Structures are given as C-alpha cells and as structure tokens.
Amino acid sequence: MTPISSVNASAPGSVAIRIENLCRNYRMGETLIRAVDGVSLDVPSGEFVALLGSSGSGKSSMLNLIAGLDRPTSGSVVVQDRDLAKLSREELAKYRLHVVGMVFQSFNLISSMTLAENVELPLRFAEVDRSKRDALAAEALDRVGLRARMNHRPSELSGGEQQRAALARALINRPQLLLADEPTGNLDSRTGTEIMNMVRDFNQKLGMTVVMVTHERALAERYAQRMIFLADGKLVDDQRSVPAAPVVGSRGSDS
Amino acid sequence: MKIPDLTELALRNLRESFLRNSLTTVGISVGVASLVAMLSLGIGLQQMASRRLVKSGLFDTVVVTSRRDLRGMGREEERTGPNPGESRVLDEAARQEIEHLPNVLEAYPDIRFITELRFQDKPHLTMISAMPDSMKSNDAFEGMQGTFFTSDSAPEAVLQKSFAEELLGKTPAQGTPEPSVVELAKPLLGKELTMRYAQRETAPSQTVPLRPSDSNLAGASYSVVSREQTLKIIGVVDLDPESMRGPTRGKVFLPLKLAESLRVMQPTDLREIGRAGSGEPVYSSLSVRVKNPAQVQVVEDAVKKMGFSTFSILDATKSLRQFFAVLDLFLGIFGSLALAVASIGIVNTLVMAILERRREIGIMKAIGASDGDVQLLFFAEAGAMGILGGIVGVALGWAIGQVINLGTNIYLKRQSLPPENFWSVPWMLAIGAIIFAFLVSLISGFYPARRASRLDPVQALRYE
Numbered sequence: 001m002t003p004i005s006s007v008n009a010s011a012p013g014s015v016a017i018r019i020e021n022l023c024r025n026y027r028m029g030e031t032l033i034r035a036v037d038g039v040s041l042d043v044p045s046g047e048f049v050a051l052l053g054s055s056g057s058g059k060s061s062m063l064n065l066i067a068g069l070d071r072p073t074s075g076s077v078v079v080q081d082r083d084l085a086k087l088s089r090e091e092l093a094k095y096r097l098h099v100v101g102m103v104f105q106s107f108n109l110i111s112s113m114t115l116a117e118n119v120e121l122p123l124r125f126a127e128v129d130r131s132k133r134d135a136l137a138a139e140a141l142d143r144v145g146l147r148a149r150m151n152h153r154p155s156e157l158s159g160g161e162q163q164r165a166a167l168a169r170a171l172i173n174r175p176q177l178l179l180a181d182e183p184t185g186n187l188d189s190r191t192g193t194e195i196m197n198m199v200r201d202f203n204q205k206l207g208m209t210v211v212m213v214t215h216e217r218a219l220a221e222r223y224a225q226r227m228i229f230l231a232d233g234k235l236v237d238d239q240r241s242v243p244a245a246p247v248v249g250s251r252g253s254d255s
Numbered sequence: 256m257k258i259p260d261l262t263e264l265a266l267r268n269l270r271e272s273f274l275r276n277s278l279t280t281v282g283i284s285v286g287v288a289s290l291v292a293m294l295s296l297g298i299g300l301q302q303m304a305s306r307r308l309v310k311s312g313l314f315d316t317v318v319v320t321s322r323r324d325l326r327g328m329g330r331e332e333e334r335t336g337p338n339p340g341e342s343r344v345l346d347e348a349a350r351q352e353i354e355h356l357p358n359v360l361e362a363y364p365d366i367r368f369i370t371e372l373r374f375q376d377k378p379h380l381t382m383i384s385a386m387p388d389s390m391k392s393n394d395a396f397e398g399m400q401g402t403f404f405t406s407d408s409a410p411e412a413v414l415q416k417s418f419a420e421e422l423l424g425k426t427p428a429q430g431t432p433e434p435s436v437v438e439l440a441k442p443l444l445g446k447e448l449t450m451r452y453a454q455r456e457t458a459p460s461q462t463v464p465l466r467p468s469d470s471n472l473a474g475a476s477y478s479v480v481s482r483e484q485t486l487k488i489i490g491v492v493d494l495d496p497e498s499m500r501g502p503t504r505g506k507v508f509l510p511l512k513l514a515e516s517l518r519v520m521q522p523t524d525l526r527e528i529g530r531a532g533s534g535e536p537v538y539s540s541l542s543v544r545v546k547n548p549a550q551v552q553v554v555e556d557a558v559k560k561m562g563f564s565t566f567s568i569l570d571a572t573k574s575l576r577q578f579f580a581v582l583d584l585f586l587g588i589f590g591s592l593a594l595a596v597a598s599i600g601i602v603n604t605l606v607m608a609i610l611e612r613r614r615e616i617g618i619m620k621a622i623g624a625s626d627g628d629v630q631l632l633f634f635a636e637a638g639a640m641g642i643l644g645g646i647v648g649v650a651l652g653w654a655i656g657q658v659i660n661l662g663t664n665i666y667l668k669r670q671s672l673p674p675e676n677f678w679s680v681p682w683m684l685a686i687g688a689i690i691f692a693f694l695v696s697l698i699s700g701f702y703p704a705r706r707a708s709r710l711d712p713v714q715a716l717r718y719e
Contacts, residue, residue, distance in 0.1 A: 064713050067621070069620070069621055069712045069713050069716075070711075070713045089625070089626055090625055090626070090627070093620070093623060093624065093625035093626065093628075094623070094625070096620070096621065096622065096623045097622070097623025097624075097625075098623070100623075102621055102622065104621075104716070108614070108617075108618045108621070108716065109618075110615050110618060110619075112267065112268070112271045112615075113267075121619070121622060122622045122623050124256055124257075124260045124264070125256060125619075125622070125623045125624050125625070125628055126623070127256065127257050130259075130260075169622065170622075173623070
C-alpha cells in the first residue's frame with residue numbers, strides 16, 4: 001500500500017469517471033420518476049467537479065451511482081476501467097472500500113464509536129492488521145487536526161470537527177475518488193470554508209478526483225474547477241469555473 | 256472482516272443496547288437452563304437406576320452349581336452346561352479356580368439351611384443364609400437399622416424385616432400399613448437368638464469299613480450332632496438382599512466364616528457321601544460376583560467350560576439404557592421448547608436492532624462493508640448472545656438441579672430414606688448445551704442477518 005501523501009491516482013489528464021447516457025428511474029406508486037435521465041459526462045483524473053442543481057434535480061442520485069451505492073437503470077458509469085453496472089455486489093463493496101471516499105451532509109459517523117474507531121472502520125473491512133490500523137488512523141486524524149480528540153465520541157464534537165473526522169475516514173483507504181454530498185450543508189460558513197479548504201487540499205496535494213454535490217453556486221465557483229448543472233435529471237450546463245487552482249485536464253464535455 | 260474485529264464490534268453493539276440484549280440473553284439462558292435441567296434429570300435418574308441395579312447384586316452375580324446336583328435352582332437355565340456325568344465336584348479347589356477367572360471379584364459358597372431359631376423361648380423355623388463381608392456395600396443393606404457384622408466370624412445375625420415381624424408377632428394383616436424397620440429394630444437390636452442346628456462331624460476314621468476292598472469310601476462316613484449357637488441381633492434389614500433366590504432366600508443372615516465353621520449338615524451331604532472320599536467340604540452352590548454386569552456372560556461361559564452349571568439374571572441394563580435414551584429424548588424436546596421461545600426472542604431483538612441501526616448499516620456499506628461483513632456482524636451478535644446465554648444457562652440449570660436435589664433429599668430424610676443424587680450435569684452436557692445454544696442463536700440470526708445485509712444503503716442513509 002502507498003502512503004497517504006501519494007494517492008495512487010491515475011496519471012493526470014486520463015479519464016477518472018466516464019458516464020454514458022446514465023439513467024436511474026424510481027417508481028413511486030404509479031408514477032415513474034426519472035431521477036437521472038440520460039447524462040453523459042467525462043471527469044478527468046484530478047479534477048474538482050461540482051454537481052449543482054436544486055433539490056430533486058438528480059445530483060445526489062448521480063453521486064450515489066458514481067459511489068456504487070446504487071445501480072443505474074440504463075447507461076454506464078465507468079470508473080478507472082471498472083464498469084460499475086457490471087460489478088457484483090461483492091465487487092461493488094470492494095470498489096466503495098478501496099476506490100471511493102465519501103463525506104455526507106450529516107457527517108454519518110457511527111455514534112457508538114470514538115473518532116479513532118470511526119476513522120479506522122474502513123480498515124477493518126479491508127482486513128488491515130490492528131497494529132497498522134492504529135498508526136494509519138492517527139495519521140489520518142493528524143491530517144485533519146483531530147489527533148488530540150481521537151478518543152472522543154462524535155456527539156462530543158462540533159459539526160466542523162465531525163465533518164473533519166468524516167474526511168479523515170474517507171481518506172484512510174487512500175481512495176482516488178472523493179465524493180462529497182453537500183459537505184458544508186450543516187455547517188456555518190466559517191467551518192464550511194475550513195472543510196472546503198481541506199477538500200481542495202486533498203484535491204491538489206493528493207491528486208484526488210473530487211465530485212461534490214452542492215446547491216450553493218458561490219461555494220462551487222470558489223473551489224471547483226468545473227460546474228455541472230443538473231435539472232430534472234438532465235445535464236443542462238457544464239461550466240469551467242474561476243481557475244483558482246492549476247487546471248488539470250482542460251477538456252470539457254458538451255452541454 | 257477478521258474474527259477478532261468482528262467479535263469486538265459485535266460485543267460493542269451488544270453493549271450499546273445493554274438492557275434489550277441482556278433480556279434476550281436471559282431468555283436464552285432460561286431456555287438453556289430448562290434444557291440442561293431436563294437432561295440432567297434424565298441422566299441423573301439413569302445413573303441412579305444403574306447404580307442401584309449394580310449395587311443390588313442382581314445383575315453381577317452368577318450362581319454356580321454342580322451338574323451332579325439334581326436340585327440346583329430348579330430353573331430352565333439349569334439345563335445348560337455339561338452332562339451330569341462330566342460335571343465336577345464343587346469343592347474348595349473349584350472355588351479358588353473360579354475366583355481366579357478374569358473379571359471375577361469373588362466366589363463364595365452359598366451356605367443356606369433351614370433350622371430352628373429360638374427367641375424368648377419360642378421356636379421359629381426359618382431359612383438361614385451366610386453373607387460375605389463384601390455384601391456390606393449391597394444396596395439392600397442401605398436402609399438397614401443397626402450395623403453390619405463386626406467381623407466375618409462374629410456370632411451375630413442380621414434379620415430380614417419379615418422375620419423380625421414374625422419374632423415380634425407383628426405380622427401385619429393384609430391392607431394395614433407395614434411397621435417401619437425402625438419400629439421393628441428397636442426391641443430386637445442387641446437381643447440374643449439361639450440357633451439349633453445339625454452339625455456334621457467326620458466320624459473317627461475307618462471305624463465302620465463297609466468292605467475291606469473299598470477303602471476309599473471309608474472316610475465318607477460322618478456323624479450328625481445337634482448343636483446350639485447363640486447369636487446377637489445386630490441389624491434389621493428392610494429390603495430383601497437375596498430376592499433373586501426366590502423361595503430359597505434367607506431371612507436370617509450370618510457372617511460367612513462363622514457359618515462355614517459351624518459345618519451345618521446340608522441337604523446335599525447325603526448325596527455327596529457316596530462321592531467324596533475326604534472330609535473336605537463340598538458346596539452345593541457358589542455365588543460368583545462379577546466386576547461389571549456386562550461381563551456376566553463371559554464369566555458364565557468360562558465357568559461352564561470348567562464343567563459347572565450357572566445361573567444369572569440377564570443383563571437388564573441394556574434395555575434400561577434404551578428406556579433412558581427415549582426418556583432423555585422426550586425430556587430434551589420439552590427442555591428445547593423454552594430454547595425455541597428464546598430463539599424467537601433473538602430474532603425479535605435483531606430485527607429491532609436492524610430498524611434501529613438502519614443508518615449505521617447504511618454508513619458501513621457506504622464506506623465499503625460488503626453484504627458478507629454486515630451479515631457476519633449480525634451473526635456474531637446472535638452467536639455472542641447464544642454463547643453468553645448458554646454459559647449462564649448451564650450455570651442456572653446446574654443451580655436449579657442442586658436446589659431441587661437438596662429439597663428432595665430433605666424430603667427423603669424426613670421419610671428416613673437415604674439421600675440420593677438423581678441430578679447429574681456431565682461436562683459433555685454442559686459443553687453440548689452451550690454449543691447447542693450457539694447454533695440455535697446462529698439459526699435465529701440467519702434471517703435478521705440476511706435482511707440487514709440486503710439493506711439498500713441509499714435508502715438506509717436517507718432514513719433519518
């Protein structure tokens with residue numbers, strides 16, 4: 001395994017996520033809801049992409065499809081040559097474990113566990129030895145500045161601290177992909193900024209590809225290199241944002 | 256996930272909803288306790304029954320007679336054995352030979368005779384029988400009042416209850432309750448009996464030669480002298496130590512060496528006179544005690560090969576074991592009912608836990624737990640409850656057994672019966688019960704674990 005400082009991301013410029021004609025329908029009683037309706041999109045490796053849209057636009061559904069938490073009705077999501085639709089449940093779990101790190105609006109830490117235990121939980125699923133686990137968890141918590149609080153339970157921490165712990169957990173298996181679902185939605189603007197700076201840091205220093213769902217355009221403009229606008233499950237706009245960071249992979253897809 | 260991690264997580268989760276999980280575990284332990292209690296009762300009863308059977312001496316005794324003797328036990332079994340003409344004389348040499356056969360504990364002569372006993376100057380005719388010292392451990396002497404013989408040749412007697420009744424003139428009328436041994440023993444213990452008997456004395460040698468040419472018959476003559484022997488009553492026994500002897504069973508027992516030294520005229524002596532040349536005693540029958548009821552047949556065969564007839568009650572322990580196997584099965588089924596109820600408790604608890612921990616399951620799946628990981632975690636929780644419940648249950652079942660045993664023994668003591676241990680928890684049962692509880696828990700955990708593992712993470716995470 002490689003140390004955290006050098007995520008084994010593919011070469012910059014190669015395609016990290018290729019989405020082709022992606023559809024995801026839900027049935028609610030009689031009505032068919034097209035949550036994602038024929039989206040095609042390429043995300044180059046190392047890019048910071050924001051998925052924007054109002055609620056119900058399908059941005060979260062799309063993130064779940066990329067995360068391998070959900071399966072498409074049709075179309076495909078290919079992440080580094082893995083067609084997620086073709087993976088077995090077992091392989092999909094492995095994909096989530098090793099390729100993807102996720103953070104959520106509501107942090108989703110397990111309340112009965114301490115921070116250290118929360119952070120090292122993915123390592124347990126990955127069957128990493130206990131001795132290595134402790135060191136890796138400490139290192140990850142160090143990176144988000146929470147090492148001193150590793151033995152606290154989530155309920156003893158502020159929202160910002162919880163989200164930082166969630167980031168540490170997302171990082172622990174050195175994923176190539178960081179998926180964030182409204183990561184600042186439950187935070188005040190100052191702590192939100194703090195979290196976003198960390199995410200940008202991971203994107204730039206560790207070379208992680210970041211896909212962030214948000215409905216705050218300002219936030220997306222400030223941090224993301226690219227903004228994808230969704231409405232009613234369809235891709236309506238694909239914009240390059242203010243290049244605050246070195247742009248990696250300049251190819252945009254059609255809108 | 257690795258087993259230690261799995262166990263740790265499972266135990267942590269069990270601790271999180273401590274009350275609910277402990278109640279479920281208590282449910283399992285009550286189930287296991289009832290199972291253990293039922294089965295240990297069955298096993299205990301079986302042990303008690305076979306212990307009693309072995310101690311009764313009914314199934315480990317072989318009666319050996321000479322085929323030359325027509326009388327014998329007068330039963331069908333007597334027909335086995337060699338031709339009468341080839342049968343040997345049952346003398347001291349034969350006794351020793353039999354005693355040295357493998358699996359034989361001891362072989363002692365049956366000395367029994369009918370004679371007159373005088374008690375307070377009233378004559379009573381009864382069957383007298385001699386007992387070796389080893390009979391002390393026989394079950395029949397368990398409820399005895401007084402003591403066993405102080406030595407193998409002491410002039411002492413133990414009375415069977417019915418003879419004690421006769422001596423005291425207390426023979427109960429039909430239907431009235433029998434007097435207890437304690438009542439009977441009180442006026443008799445320490446009193447003296449006078450036994451009148453016919454002693455066989457070897458006649459002064461060669462005083463009455465029949466024919467000069469037949470000198471080897473000379474020693475076979477003897478005289479019969481009337482004798483008296485005073486006996487001290489030292490015990491009254493409730494049960495019948497010689498029940499297998501049927502009509503020839505003794506009512507008064509003497510120490511074996513004393514009985515031998517009396518050289519009482521035996522009914523067979525008249526016949527033996529024409530056969531034995533010496534004054535050596537010839538036994539009408541021997542009682543052979545075998546180490547284990549299972550070896551009775553082997554010993555019988557060996558004795559028959561020596562040229563004697565044998566008689567024994569067939570090993571009844573085999574059918575006894577069969578009976579108890581069925582009994583244990585039924586007790587086990589009843590005991591398992593409580594465990595079955597407890598297993599529904601496990602299902603309930605875990606299904607509740609899934610609802611409660613829906614989000615947690617979703618999180619674990621989102622960060623990379625496979626279906627198998629989630630399933631194993633729930634299995635581990637069920638299994639841990641099973642093992643804990645099993646251990647507590649075995650302890651509880653054991654305790655219940657001890658309490659009931661204690662209570663019953665207090666009752667037995669009040670009835671002036673000896674205490675009895677009819678409750679037994681062998682190690683195998685304890686370990687088996689814990690494993691059984693574990694397996695039942697795993698089976699109960701199967702549905703909840705599967706349900707948890709199939710949980711859709713997207714929905715689980717949406718659920719607040």
